[in-house]
Structure formats: structure tokens, C-alpha cells
Amino acid sequence: MxxxxxxxxxxxxxxxxxxxxxxxxxxxxxxxxxxxxxxxxxxxxxxxxxxxxxxxxxxxxxxxxxxxxxxxxxxxxxxxxxxxxxxxxxxxxxxxxxxxxxxxxxxxxxxxxxxxxxxxxxxxxxxxxxxxxxxxxxxxxxxxxxxxxxxxxxxxxxxxxxxxxxxxxxxxxxxxxxxxxxxxxxxxxxxxxxxxxxxxxxxxxxxxxxxxxxxxxxxxxxxxWIARFQRISGLLDGHFKEWIDSNIYALNKTDINITADNKHYLEMFNDVRNSNLFKRLYVFRKLGMYRQTILGTLGLYVAVFLKKL
Missing domain, CATH: 3.90.550.10 (Spore Coat Polysaccharide Biosynthesis Protein SpsA; Chain A)
Structure with missing residues (x-):
């Protein structure tokens, strides 16, 4: 160093x-x-x-x-x-x-x-x-x-x-x-x-x-495990969706050079969040989104299914 x-x-x-x-x-x-x-x-x-x-x-x-x-x-x-x-x-x-x-x-x-x-x-x-x-x-x-x-x-x-x-x-x-x-x-x-x-x-x-x-x-x-399940339940109580809304709004308001691929990905992600169930499941799977643990990814897809993302 x-x-x-x-x-x-x-x-x-x-x-x-x-x-x-x-x-x-x-x-x-x-x-x-x-x-x-x-x-x-x-x-x-x-x-x-x-x-x-x-x-x-x-x-x-x-x-x-x-x-x-x-x-x-x-x-x-x-x-x-x-x-x-x-x-x-x-x-x-x-x-x-x-x-x-x-x-x-x-x-x-x-x-x-x-x-x-x-x-x-x-x-x-x-x-x-x-x-x-x-x-x-x-x-x-x-x-x-x-x-x-x-x-x-x-x-x-x-x-x-x-x-x-x-x-x-x-x-x-x-x-x-x-x-x-x-x-x-x-x-x-x-x-x-x-x-x-x-x-x-x-x-x-x-x-x-x-x-x-x-x-x-x-x-x-x-x-x-109790803490982990409580964090997964946070995906479903509405707060997580609100946080993502805030993050996306902040990204759109901030003057940074997002890569072309990531800009396209962000647009697809934001659009599909409010789509019908079939499109949500199809596009999210196509996007390849993931959390770091199996349990977390499972919770993510439950949130997608229930339109809590």
C-alpha cells in the first residue's frame, strides 16, 4: 500500500x-x-x-x-x-x-x-x-x-x-x-x-x-433464524415497496451516468413492479434478480407474487 x-x-x-x-x-x-x-x-x-x-x-x-x-x-x-x-x-x-x-x-x-x-x-x-x-x-x-x-x-x-x-x-x-x-x-x-x-x-x-x-x-x-424470518416478513408489510420507491425516485433525481445496460434494467424493473401477475413473474425471472440467501430470494418471489415489491 x-x-x-x-x-x-x-x-x-x-x-x-x-x-x-x-x-x-x-x-x-x-x-x-x-x-x-x-x-x-x-x-x-x-x-x-x-x-x-x-x-x-x-x-x-x-x-x-x-x-x-x-x-x-x-x-x-x-x-x-x-x-x-x-x-x-x-x-x-x-x-x-x-x-x-x-x-x-x-x-x-x-x-x-x-x-x-x-x-x-x-x-x-x-x-x-x-x-x-x-x-x-x-x-x-x-x-x-x-x-x-x-x-x-x-x-x-x-x-x-x-x-x-x-x-x-x-x-x-x-x-x-x-x-x-x-x-x-x-x-x-x-x-x-x-x-x-x-x-x-x-x-x-x-x-x-x-x-x-x-x-x-x-x-x-x-x-x-427469528431475526431472519422477521426481516423476510419485512418484504411483505409494505415498507419494502416504499423503500424501493424512494430509491428509484432518488436515482432518477440524481445526475449520475448509469450504464446503458443498468438504465434499461432499471426501467424494466420499475415498469414490471406494477404489472399483472403473469408479467411480474415472467419478467422478474427473466431479469434474474436475487438476494444473497435462498430464504431471501424465496421471500423476494413471494413479494413479487403478492405485489409487495
């Missing part, structure tokens, strides 16, 4: 005083030292700002920069920070406030991304090691083995934003996102956009972060 590569670490915070010290310490202890931390705080009232200011005093205001978030939710907090941090970094790494990075997190992700042409939008992401509130292991997130693609991205997000590192070309594409659209989740949006323009997504099967699971987000981790 080029030791001169510069990395912007983008940390978003909101009332994160309980665990944010551990996350920042894990960033400081990275084997790759050439980083600058940008923190976007979205109105914390619990002492988080005092903690952040103590790290700014320790590291200096040029290496630890605190700004005010936009107050539009977590997705736009990350996307606005991606823009505000500037375009003079080689790589941009998203960080949640309550995880812990393994020491090789930045070294490994930048090593992977450096193998791609720097002009090609490229994103590193991957699996996570799951831990509880006390840092005790809960196993690992599901291993996804099917290829990353636009066909998958339109109907599934494969990796958390807390694992994502973008090169500058990917950052510049994402920054074209229209400011007046609803973004469901920044990680899903990045997966959709980068695959839409023909960019590179590298999914690492080996975790480089410990993803802290709280009582209220165990289901979000896909931990266990």
Missing part, C-alpha cells in the same frame, strides 16, 4: 457517550496512521460533545475536526459529512459511534482499493464480527457469497456503512446525490449508485470491525 495515501475517517455521532471513546481509540490504534477524523454531531445532549472536544484537544484541531450535522437523520448526516470533508483525500471511511475497529481495518481496505484504477468508483465493505453491549462475541454476520451487482443492489443492501471505505472517485459520484430526496440508508444507497455506474464493490468475507449489538438492534444484525 502507498504510505502516502490519505484517509478521511467520517464519524457521525448522536448521544453516543457510552461507547464513542472505544471507537475513537480503535481508530487511533490503526496500523495505518495517515488519517484525519471528521465528526458530524447531530445535536447530542448527553456529554458526547465534551468527549469529542477532549479528543480534539489531544489530537489537534487539524486532525480531529468537529462539525454540526444537518439534523436530517443518520443517512444524511453521513452523506453531508462525505461532502463537507473535502476532496483532497484518497480514501473515505465511514465510522459508527459505538463499534470498534480491528487494528488492520484501514490497512486492509486501502490495500484492496489500491488495486483498482483510481478513476473507477470503488468501495470496500464486508462482514462484521458481532458483539454485545459488553464486547462479548455473538458470532459473525451472515456470509454473502453471491456477486455484488445492480440486480442485487436494487432489492438488498449487503453491507453496513460502518464497514465501507470509498475511493475519491466513488466519493465524487455519491456527492451528486440530489439534496431533496429521501435516502433510506446511506450504505444501501452507496451500493445502488456505485453498481449503477459500473463501479467496483469488494465484499470482504473476513470481518475488520466489531459491530456492537444493542437490545433494540439485534434483529437488524440478522442474528439468528
Amino acid at each position: 502507498d504510505k502516502k495515501s490519505s484517509i478521511a475517517v467520517l464519524l457521525c455521532s448522536y448521544n453516543g457517550s457510552e461507547y464513542i471513546r472505544q471507537q475513537i481509540d480503535s481508530i487511533i490504534n490503526q496500523s495505518e496512521p495517515n488519517w484525519t477524523v471528521f465528526v458530524s454531531d447531530d445535536g447530542s445532549t448527553d456529554g458526547t460533545l465534551d468527549i469529542l472536544q477532549s479528543y480534539r484537544d489531544k489530537l489537534g484541531s487539524k486532525r480531529f475536526i468537529i462539525i454540526n450535522g444537518p439534523g436530517k437523520g443518520f443517512a444524511w448526516n453521513f452523506l453531508s459529512l462525505l461532502e463537507k470533508c473535502g476532496d483532497h483525500f484518497d480514501y473515505y471511511a465511514f465510522s459508527d459511534q459505538d463499534d470498534e475497529w480491528m487494528p488492520n481495518k484501514l490497512t486492509k481496505s486501502v490495500s484492496v482499493l489500491s488495486n483498482y484504477d483510481c478513476d473507477a468508483p470503488s468501495v470496500y465493505c464486508g462482514r462484521t464480527s458481532l458483539v454485545d453491549e459488553n464486547g462479548l462475541s455473538l458470532g459473525e454476520s451472515p456470509l454473502f457469497s453471491k456477486p455484488a451487482s445492480f440486480k442485487n443492489a436494487l432489492i438488498q443492501s449487503i453491507a453496513g456503512g460502518n464497514t465501507m471505505v470509498l475511493n475519491r472517485a466513488a466519493r465524487n459520484v455519491i456527492n451528486k446525490t440530489s439534496k431533496d430526496v429521501r435516502i433510506i440508508s446511506h450504505d444501501w444507497w452507496i451500493y445502488i449508485v456505485i453498481t449503477a455506474v459500473g463501479g467496483n464493490i469488494y465484499y470482504d468475507p473476513k470481518p475488520t470491525i466489531s459491530y456492537r449489538q444493542h437490545t433494540n438492534n439485534i434483529v437488524g444484525s440478522n442474528l439468528g
